[in-house]
Amino acid sequence: MTRACHDCGxxxxxxxxxxxxxRSSDPREEEIDRRIAPLVAGLSGTIVExxxxxxxxxxxxxxxxxxxxxxPNRFLHRYLKRESERVGLEIxxxxxxxxxxxxxxxxxxxxxxxxxxxxxxxxxxxxxEIRRVLRPGGKFCFLEHVAxxxxxxxxxxxxxxxxxxxxxxxxxxxDRDTLRMITQGGxxxxxxxxxxxxxxxxxxxxxxxxxxxx
Numbered sequence: 001m002t003r004a005c006h007d008c009g010x011x012x013x014x015x016x017x018x019x020x021x022x023r024s025s026d027p028r029e030e031e032i033d034r035r036i037a038p039l040v041a042g043l044s045g046t047i048v049e050x051x052x053x054x055x056x057x058x059x060x061x062x063x064x065x066x067x068x069x070x071x072p073n074r075f076l077h078r079y080l081k082r083e084s085e086r087v088g089l090e091i092x093x094x095x096x097x098x099x100x101x102x103x104x105x106x107x108x109x110x111x112x113x114x115x116x117x118x119x120x121x122x123x124x125x126x127x128x129e130i131r132r133v134l135r136p137g138g139k140f141c142f143l144e145h146v147a148x149x150x151x152x153x154x155x156x157x158x159x160x161x162x163x164x165x166x167x168x169x170x171x172x173x174x175d176r177d178t179l180r181m182i183t184q185g186g187x188x189x190x191x192x193x194x195x196x197x198x199x200x201x202x203x204x205x206x207x208x209x210x211x212x213x214x
Contacts, residue, residue, distance in 0.1 A: 029056075031197060032143065035207045036060060036114060039141040045109030048133060050098040050126070051116035052076075055083035058091070067091045068108075070098055098126045106135045114143040117178045119171040127185035134212040140187060141209045145202040147175045158201060165201070174201050188213045 037060045040047075044065055049057065052069040054076055061067060067089055069080055077093050084091040096102060098113075099122050111130045120126050130140050148154035158175035165174050183190055187210035196203045 032114075033060075035193075035195070036143055039143070039207065039209060040110075040112055043110045043112075043139065043141070046107060047110045047112060048101070048103065048108045049112040050101075050130075051113060051120075052080060054079035057112065057114060058083050058089055059087045061089060063088065065089070068103065069093045070096060070101055072097050097121075098129060101129050101133055103133045105132055106138075108133045108138060109135060110139045110141060112141045115145065117142070117144050117181070118173050118176055119169075121171070123176070123178070123181045124185065127181065127187075131186055131212050136212055136214045138212050139209050140211070142182065143207040144178045144205065145174070145197075145199075146179055146204050146206050147177045148204050154201075154203065161201060179206050182210060185210075186213070187211060 033056075036057060040057065040060045041062065044062060046066045046068065047061060048068045048070065050070045052058075052071055055069075058067070058080075067084075069091060071077065071080065071093055072095060074095050077095070080091060080093055094102060098116065098120055111134055113130075117123055117126065134140065148158055155175065162173060162175055165172060179192060182192075190208065190210040192206050192208035195205050195207070197205055
């Protein structure tokens with residue numbers, strides 16, 4: 001799967017990952033897009049997207065929204081700008097990680113993250129930052145691959161390949177229990193749909209939303 005890399009390696013690695021993201025053409029992306037589009041289509045106001053990659057989600061945002069992207073890989077910024085021009089959306093890009101966002105408290109109406117929490121270094125800290133920048137009642141929309149159910153063959157495979165997987169795929173954890181972290185992350189009104197995609201290791205996925213308490 002070729003989406004956002006939250007904090008990929010330096011130099012050539014960052015350049016290559018940016019180039020690869022800008023040319024993603026996996027037909028299974030259509031199923032992912034089908035689930036992302038309704039999640040973000042109704043958002044308005046200031047929208048912060050963490051790890052937006054090359055900007056594949058930009059086409060789904062309503063016109064007139066203020067979009068801020070938190071993207072640490074500077075080599076992806078030109079692709080984001082090019083895509084924003086194509087879809088007619090004004091954007092602002094922050095070259096920083098999701099663990100330390102420079103936006104003020106309660107400054108965002110919504111935060112969006114797709115395939116980001118699998119590779120961040122500190123998921124609880126990212127979730128705290130999301131809650132901090134959200135206004136009370138603001139929405140967090142997410143789509144992530146997640147750990148297979150415990151005790152299954154796939155769960156064992158995910159754990160076994162984790163060291164090599166992380167090294168080859170920029171820190172991605174195939175066995176990260178992201179749903180549990182979100183449900184324990186201080187949000188309310190959590191709506192989640194579980195589904196599978198035909199990826200050998202990364203089959204289980206979740207898509208949904210949660211809100212910052214009022």
